[in-house]
Amino acid sequence: MSAFMAARKKQKLASSSVGYDKFRFLSAEASDNYMEFLCKDLVEERGIDLSSAKDAPLLSAVKARGWGELIRPPAHAIGPLVREFYANLKERHENFRVLVRGKMVPFDSRTINDVYHVPDIENDEYTEFLSKNLDYVEVIGMLVRALATEVVNNPRLDFMHFYREWCNFVTAALMPSSHVSVLTKERAALVFALITGKSINVGRVIQDSILNSVQSATVRELPHPSLITSLCERAGVSWVKDEAILEPQNTILGVQRPVVSEGQDMPLKGPSPSRSASAPPIHTPLPAHLNLHERVTLIEQSMRNQRRQFDAFCQRVDNYMAYFMEFNSSLVQMFVVCGLNIGPNAVQFPQTPTLPSYPPDDEENDDH
Incomplete structure (x- = not known):
């Protein structure tokens, strides 16, 4: 490395260490995380359209578990606030607490369960199931057998519609993602636990979902913005009126299924799921408080991302x-x-x- 390049690197590190907002960020690295996350999608939670799902098995199962809050349309989210939460979380957290604008915001399982008014299960069967370290093929095989058993016991069910109902619910409420068609091992295990009636600690599932989103090598999207905004509000975090507000997205319509009468043949292929079951990712407008340097940095990162793609x-x-x-x-x-x-x-x-x-x-x- 030439002396000029070394001096430029030293100057950049020195300027970044003193130029970040110490009220909003834990460190210069957290400030850099925020600039990176401006290019990432916020994947909001979604409720269930109760008018189209009143007879769906999913709805009755969710209500039986006492998860009514999970199927209601979520509240609004504050985009910059959520990105600051994740930017600081990527650096560190203290017992599942993150510093956001001078306030410690908890996101532990007990607090999340309290927000959704669901029971806090200490030793749930889903966590025990994950501890067996089953491989992907084993989990998929168990899920398929569980789905087939439900369809055999209830001939009025359509296999693919029944499967989509649970996948849509998981990717809308428990593990929000814009890639609803991708069945990861964690989603398959969670759907299997839901279908087979295993006890599940909702708060622990969402807590792990929040952590995993920033622990991967490449942060692709930021989930649970509505919940994180609620956690910040409970902790006393304030924001200004002109900050970007994300309104709730469309509800899940993928729980609709054909009603089959006795003696009627099951259709070979059901209707395609609604486009709203895979809501487009959300691109929030650029916050008004960004200075010129932050805006230029954002443009440079966007260009680098396009080049990588x-x-x-x-x-x-x-x-x-x-x-x-x-x-x-x-x-x-x-x-x-x-x-x-x-x-x-x-x-x-x-x-x-x-x-x-x-x-x-x-x-x-x-x-x-």
């Missing part, structure tokens, strides 16, 4: 091209072997596809 796309294209080239080569070898062993001339076999040749660019033609 473009590089990843190019790498994916290269991988596909390499695969098809190898595939073509394998086909040629297979046809040659068949021709030598069976008798016909290999020329009579179908020819493998070749990569198209592209004409030279217009700029190159102009140069000539």
Whole structure:
């Protein structure tokens, strides 16, 4: 590293260490986290459309557990406040408490259970199930068998609709995510516990969801904004009126299912789930209190993110091209072997596809 570059790096570190807002952030690193999180999506919790789900098995099961607050439309969220919470949380927390604007905000399981008015179960069966360290295939197999058992016991249920109901509920209330179609091991285990009636500590599930969102190598999205705003409000955190307010998103409509009469055949394929079951991620407007340096930094980070996405796309294209080239080569070898062993001339076999040749660019033609 040249002396000039070393001096520039030292100057940058020195300026960042004194230039951050000490009231809002624990450290300069937390301030940098906030700038990074401005580009991340806030994935809000969603309630259930009770008018379309009054006869759904999911609704009766959720009410039987005393989880009525989880299916109600959530309150509004304050975007900058939530991002400050996560920015400081990524640096550290003290017994599940995070410093936000001079107040310690708890997000432990007991506090979360108190917010949602659900029982605080110390030794729940879901946590015990996770402690068995089952692999993904085992969990999926257990989930499929549990779903099949429910459908066999109740012929009026449609397998895929029943499965989507629970997945939509999990990704809307307990583990909010914009990728509702991705079934991770944790979601599969949670759906299995819900279907089989295992006891679940809701607060612990949400507490772990909040922690896991910032402990991964790459923070993709920030869940539970409505809950975090409520936790901050309970702790006495204040905010100004012009801060970005996120209104609740659409409720879950994916619990709708066809009603099948006795003796009527079950449809081979149910209607596709509503688009609102996978609500688009939320992009909050840029907070008004950002200074020029913060705005320029945000633009630079956005450009770097776009560059990384473009590089990843190019790498994916290269991988596909390499695969098809190898595939073509394998086909040629297979046809040659068949021709030598069976008798016909290999020329009579179908020819493998070749990569198209592209004409030279217009700029190159102009140069000539």
